[in-house]
Amino acid sequence: MDIFGNRSIEILSQLGVYTAAPFFESKVAEFIWKFLKKLEVNLFQDQFGNIIAHYRPENSNGPAVAFVAHMDHPGFEVIEIDGFRALARASGGIPATSLVKPTSLIVGNFPEFVTGITAKHESTVDPLNRKSERLVWIDLDEKPKFDLPTAAVFNIPGFELKGDTIYMRAVDDLAGCAAILSLFEELKSHRDNLNKAATANLNTEVEVYGIFTRAEEVGLFGASLVAESGILPKQTAIISIESSSVLPGVNQGSGPIIRTGDAAKTFDSSAEAILSRGVLSVQKSNSQFKYQRRLMYGGVCEATAFSAYGYSVTGIAFPLGNYHNSTSGLLDINGDVDAEYIKCQDYLYGIQLLTEVALNSELSTPMEPDRLKENMKVGDEEREKLAMTKWDFD
Numbered sequence: 001m002d003i004f005g006n007r008s009i010e011i012l013s014q015l016g017v018y019t020a021a022p023f024f025e026s027k028v029a030e031f032i033w034k035f036l037k038k039l040e041v042n043l044f045q046d047q048f049g050n051i052i053a054h055y056r057p058e059n060s061n062g063p064a065v066a067f068v069a070h071m072d073h074p075g076f077e078v079i080e081i082d083g084f085r086a087l088a089r090a091s092g093g094i095p096a097t098s099l100v101k102p103t104s105l106i107v108g109n110f111p112e113f114v115t116g117i118t119a120k121h122e123s124t125v126d127p128l129n130r131k132s133e134r135l136v137w138i139d140l141d142e143k144p145k146f147d148l149p150t151a152a153v154f155n156i157p158g159f160e161l162k163g164d165t166i167y168m169r170a171v172d173d174l175a176g177c178a179a180i181l182s183l184f185e186e187l188k189s190h191r192d193n194l195n196k197a198a199t200a201n202l203n204t205e206v207e208v209y210g211i212f213t214r215a216e217e218v219g220l221f222g223a224s225l226v227a228e229s230g231i232l233p234k235q236t237a238i239i240s241i242e243s244s245s246v247l248p249g250v251n252q253g254s255g256p257i258i259r260t261g262d263a264a265k266t267f268d269s270s271a272e273a274i275l276s277r278g279v280l281s282v283q284k285s286n287s288q289f290k291y292q293r294r295l296m297y298g299g300v301c302e303a304t305a306f307s308a309y310g311y312s313v314t315g316i317a318f319p320l321g322n323y324h325n326s327t328s329g330l331l332d333i334n335g336d337v338d339a340e341y342i343k344c345q346d347y348l349y350g351i352q353l354l355t356e357v358a359l360n361s362e363l364s365t366p367m368e369p370d371r372l373k374e375n376m377k378v379g380d381e382e383r384e385k386l387a388m389t390k391w392d393f394d
Contacts, residue, residue: 007185008351009161009344011035012178016159016168019109021075021151022091022215025049027109028071028177032212035181039188041210050222052231053180053210055187055358063235065274066209067183067354068223068302069176069242070216073169074324076136076152078107081144086116088152090134092217093299095326097335099127099136104155107138108146115155116140127333154325156339164253164344169325171340173216175318176241179351180210186355208358209236216302223302227309237271239354240303240315243342244296245323252319253343255290256350259315264300265307271314278357289349298323316350318342 018027032051036043042054051071056064074092081087086107090099097103103118121135138152156169168174187208209232213222226232244259246252258275261267282289296317303313321341328335 006344006348008178008182008348009166011181011185012166012168012175012347013159013161015174015178015181016170017110018158019075019106019113019151019153020072020170020174021077021153022072022218023077024075024109024149024151025071025214028174029212029214032071032177032181036184036210039184041184041188046226046229046231048222048225049214050226051210051212052226053184053212055184055208055210057191057205057207062206063237064207064209064233065237065239065357066211066232067180068211068213068238068240068306069180070173070213070222070302071177072215072217073153073172073174074217075154076105076138078138078148078150078152079135081140081148084140084143086138086140086152087121088136088138090136091151093324093330094134095324095330095335095337096127096333097326098154098337099124099134100333103337105138105152106155107140107152108144108150112144112146114140114142114144116152128331154337156325156337160339161344165341166344166347167339167341169339171318171320171342172243172324173241175243175342175347177212179241179347179354180212182351183208183355183358184210187358190359206358206360213302220300220302220305223305224308227306227311232311234310236311237274238303238306238311238313239271239275239357240301240306240313241350241354242301242315242317243320243340244301244317245298246319246321247294247296247298250292250294250296250319252321253345254292254319256292256346256353257296257317257319258291258293259296259301259303259317260293261295261297262299262301262304262315263297264304266295267303267307267314268312271312274357275314275316275353278353278360281360282353282356286352289352290345291349291353292319316354318346318350
C-alpha cells in the first residue's frame, strides 16, 4: 500500500496541528467547517456546537447512514493564570501519572500558546480517584498573552509519520474526524465524475451524514445531545468511527475493527450487517483487504449514546497504541506520557470500507429480522438427517 502522498493521511496531518480538549474544540471545528465548506457540503451547527454535514444524492435509495466522530481528546481545563503559574483541572481520562509527575504541556491553542511543566497540587492525595478535583499546577515558560478560558494538552507532536505508523498527540479521535472528511471528499469527487458522464447511474449513492461532536471524553455529551434532538431520522444507521485501545485478540496492522460493542453495551447486528456486506464488496476489488471483528470493551463510544435514543448502531475502530497518551495504562502513576499511534493500513482500509458503504446503496439497508430468518433457513435434507438421528431416551 502506497502511504506516502496519500490524501487521507495528508488530511489527518493537517488536522493534527490543532489541539483540542473537552469544551475547547474550536480550532478543530473550524478546520472541519472550512474543509467541508470548500466541498459545498450542506452544513449546520446545532445550538451546542456539534457539526452536522449532510450529503443527499438526487436519487438516493434506502435509509441514511451517519458516520460519527468526536473532536475532543483528554486534556486539562485551565482555571486561572497568575504570572508564570497556572491552575488546571484534568478533563477526561488522562493518565494518572500526569497528576503526580512533571509532565510537559501546551497551554492555549495554535497559534497562540505557551508551554509549561505540571507540578503536583496539594489536593491530589489519590491520583486514581476520578471523583476528586484532579488539579495540577502548571509552571509556565512565559507569561501568556491570551485570556481565559483555555485548555492545556500534552506537549507531544501533532503528527509524525514513521514508516507505516502514524504518531499523534490525539489520534483519538482526530483519525475518526479525518476519516469522515476523506469520505466527503471522495463523495464530492464521485459526484463530479457522475455529472460528467452522460450515462451515469445516480442510484448507487447513499444519503450520508457526518456528525462531529463535542465533549465526548467527559460523558458523550455532544453525541447524546445530537441523538436527543432527533435531527437524524430514526431509521438512520449510526456508525461510530473511533480509535480504540488494543486488547487481547486485536492486532495493529491487521485492519480496522468492526466493533460489536463497547464497555457499556453490545451493538446491533442489523447495523453491523451494513459493514459486513461492505467488507465483502471491498474484497471483490481488493483481495489484500483485511479487517477484524471484536467487542472493544476498553471504553465507551458514541454509538452507545445514539443507541440510548433508539438508533441502530455499530462502529469501526482503528487499533490504538498508547491509549489516551499513556504508555503503560491510565492507572499507572509511575508510567509515562507519549504519542498515540495507529498503523496506516488500518486507517486507510477503514476509510475504504466506509466509502464503499456510502457509495453503494445495496449495502446500506440494515439487516431486518425476516432477512436474518431467511439466512437461518434449514433445508429438507438437513431436517430429515436430524430427524433420523435423534435419540429415544424412553
